[in-house]
Amino acid sequence: MLSRVADSIYWLNRYVERAENVARFVEVNLNLLLDTSVAGMPQQWQPLVTTTGDRQLFEERYGDASAENVLKFLTFDSAYSNSILSCVQSARENARAVREIISSEMWEQVNTFYLWMKEAAENDYSLEQLYSFYPEVKMSSHLFAGVTDATMAHNEGWNFGRLGRLLERADKTARILDVKYYILLPSVKHVGTPLDELQWISLLKSASAYEMYRKRQRRVSPEGITKFLTLNSEFPRSILFCLLQAERSLHQITGTTMGSWCNNSERTLGRLRSELEYMTLEEVFDIGLHEFLDKLQTRLNTVGEHVYEDFMAVPLTS
C-alpha cells in the first residue's frame, strides 16, 4: 500500500474521531453548567481550552474565555485546526485523496458529515440548539466508523484506519478525564459533595460510559471512574481497550506476532499497553492522576511519531 494512502486513511479516521471527542468535551461542560448554576458555582470555560493544549492560541485570538468564545473556537472556527469544523474538513480532504481505495459508502458518509457541518457553521446557533448539535456530531462519527467496519475490506488500509482512530481516542479519553482535574482545582472544598458526584456522572456520560459503568461498578467514585476509563479492557473508550485494539491492528499490518516487535511503533505501543495492563489504580494515584494522564499523552504522541517514521516517511534506501 502506498505510504501516502496509508497516511490519508490513518488521518481520515483520526480527524473524524477528534471531531467526535471535541464534541464530547464541550458536551461535558454544557451539561455541568446546567447543574452548577443551581449550586451557585461560576461557569468555567477556561479549563476546556486548557485541555486542548491550545490555550495560548485561544487567548491571542479571543482573549476572554466566555461561553460564546470558547464554543465558537472549538466548534466553528475554520482558522483553528482542531475545531470540529476543521477536523471534519480535514477528514474529508483525506477521504477525497483516497476515494478509489475506501468504499463509496465511507466517502458519502464523510461528505455528508462535512456538508452538514459547513451548513451549520453558516447558521447562528442559540445555546439551546447547541445542546442537540453535539449529539449529532457524535452520531455522524459513529456512523462513519460503523460504515467503515461494514463496507471496507478489513485489509491493511482498514487497519491503518483503526490504528488512527484508537490512538486518537486513547488520547482524548485521557483529556476528558483531565477536564475534571482542571475543573476541580479552584475549589477543592467541593470534593465529595453532591455536586462533585454530579460532575463525575456527567463526565462518564460524555464518554458514553455511564450505563456501562453502572453495570460494572455500581457506585460512582473517582477511583472507580478512573479505573473504568483507563484500565478496563472491555469498554471501547477506555484507554487500555484502545491500546489493545490499536496494537492488534499494528501487528496485522506488519505480520509480526503479538508479544514481539519489528519496529519502534510496535515496541513503544506494546510497552505502553503492557504497563497499563499490569498497573494498579494505587500506582496511578501515587503518580498523581493529572501527571499520569499527561505522561500518557506524551507517550501516545511518541507512538504516533513512530508510526509516521515506520510507515509513511519511507527513506529512499530501504
Added chain:
Amino acid sequence: MTSLETYDPGDFYDELFASPGTPRPAAAELVRRIQSLPFAELQRRQDAAQKMLFKLGVTFNVYNDNQGTERIFPFDVIPRFVPYSEWEGLEKGLKQRIAALNCFIHDIYNDQKIIHDGVISREAIETAPGFLPACKGLQPPKGIWCHITGTDLVKDRDGSWYVLEDNLRCPSGVSYVLENRRVMKSSFPRFFDALDIQPVDDYASQLLEALLNLAPSNVSDPCVVLLTPGIYNSAYFEHSFLAQQMGIELVEGRDLVVADGYLQMRTTKGLRRVDVIYRRIDDDFLDPQAFRADSMLGVSGLMEVYRQGRVAIANAPGTGIADDKMIYAYVPQMIRYYLDEDQILQNVPTYLCEDAKQREYVLTHLDELVVKATNASGGYGMLMGPHSTDEERAAFAEKIKADPRNYIAQPTLSLSRVPTLIDGQFEGCHVDLRPFILYGKEVYVNPGGLTRVALRRGSLVVNSSQGGGSKDTWVVKESTC
C-alpha cells in the same frame, strides 16, 4: 416547445430533424420513442439523472475556488445520435490519423525525414512550444508515442465531419462517457432494448491492456500506476475513477522516487518498482530535472529512467508537438507522406499567420474567421470573428502582427445541433464530439465518445469551464431502426 413535433431545427444542421416535424430517417425510431414520453416525464428523468451523477460524485473542480467546490458537468438526457454507417467512416479516419501522427512524432524526435524531404520546415517544428528537445532520440516501447488520444470532431452545416483538434497530451472526459452511459441505461432501459446501441463499457479494459502492452516483457506482474497532480486538479474525479476501474494505484509525484536507477513508489513496506505510468500531468511538469525546474508535481530523474527503457510513460513525453495548431495544418501532408494515403477525415481549412500572404488574408477577413492561439486549448485565447467587436478585432490584429507564429485562423463553422432540454422546453444546441482512441497492440476507438453541448442559448462554446454540458453519444446500427 415542449413537444418535438413543433421543434424547429432552424437554419442549422440538426442531427435528429431534417426539417420541422420530419426526423432524419436513421433517427426516426429514436425520435418516435422520445415523443412517446410525456414532456414532464422526460424532465423528471433529467432531474433524476443529474441527481444520480452528483451522488456518484461525477464532478469536476473549479479552479481558483478555495472551497474545493465540485460541480457536476451538466447532463442532458436527449442522446446524441450517430448512425453506425457514419461511425464506420469516422473510426477508419481516426485510426488513419493516429497512425500518421504517431509516425510523425517518432520521426521528428529521431531521423527528421519529413524535414529533410521538405514537407514541413524545421522552423515550424522547432518554434512550437510543444516541441521538447529533451525527447530527441527517445525510443518508446513498441514505438508507440500517443497511447491515448481524444480527437475533437465537429459536424458542419452540410453534415460533413471535420477534425478540430487532436489532443495527444492527456485528453480528459472519458469518465463522463462511461458514467453518462450508466445513467442513461437506468433512465431509459427500454430504449436500449429496442435500439442496437454500441456498448462503451470495455474502455477501462482496453486502456489497461494498452498500458500493460508497454511493460517490459521480463516482468511477470507489471506495476501500472496513474499519475495525478492531486485532488485540486479539475479532472481529479476522472483520475480516481479510471484508477479504480482498472484496479491500478493512483499516485502523486510525491509518492514516486528514482532509486537504484528505477522508478519506485513509497509503500508502507518500503519501495516498490513501477513499470508503467499513465500520466495525467503535462510534459512540462513530468521531471524538474529535464523540464520545468519549479515543478512540484513530477518526479526528479524520471526522464533518465525513461531514456534507459526502465519505465514506460503513456502518453510519451513530447507528444504535445502534435497539439500545436500550426502543426495540425500539416496532418493531411503527414498522412500522404507516412502512409501514402489520402486523408479520410477532413481538416478544417487553416490559414497560417506566419505565412505573409495568408496573414494578409486573415487580417482583412477577421470578421469572418475564428483566430486561435497555436498552443492554447480549452477555448481560451481565441477570437470568434463574427461575434467580435471592432475593438476586439483591432486588439487581436496587433497580437497577430506581434507574434504571427502563435496564431492560425479558420473559417467559422456552423456546428451541428441536437434538441436539448433547456428551461422546460426543447431547444437546438450546438455540439461537438470527442472520441477516445487507444493505441495498444492495435488501435481501438471507443464507439461514440464525449458529446459536449453548448448550453448557453446560441453559444458555440462547449467547454466545461465555459458553460458547456454533455450528452450520451449513441452509435446505433441501422438494421434495427
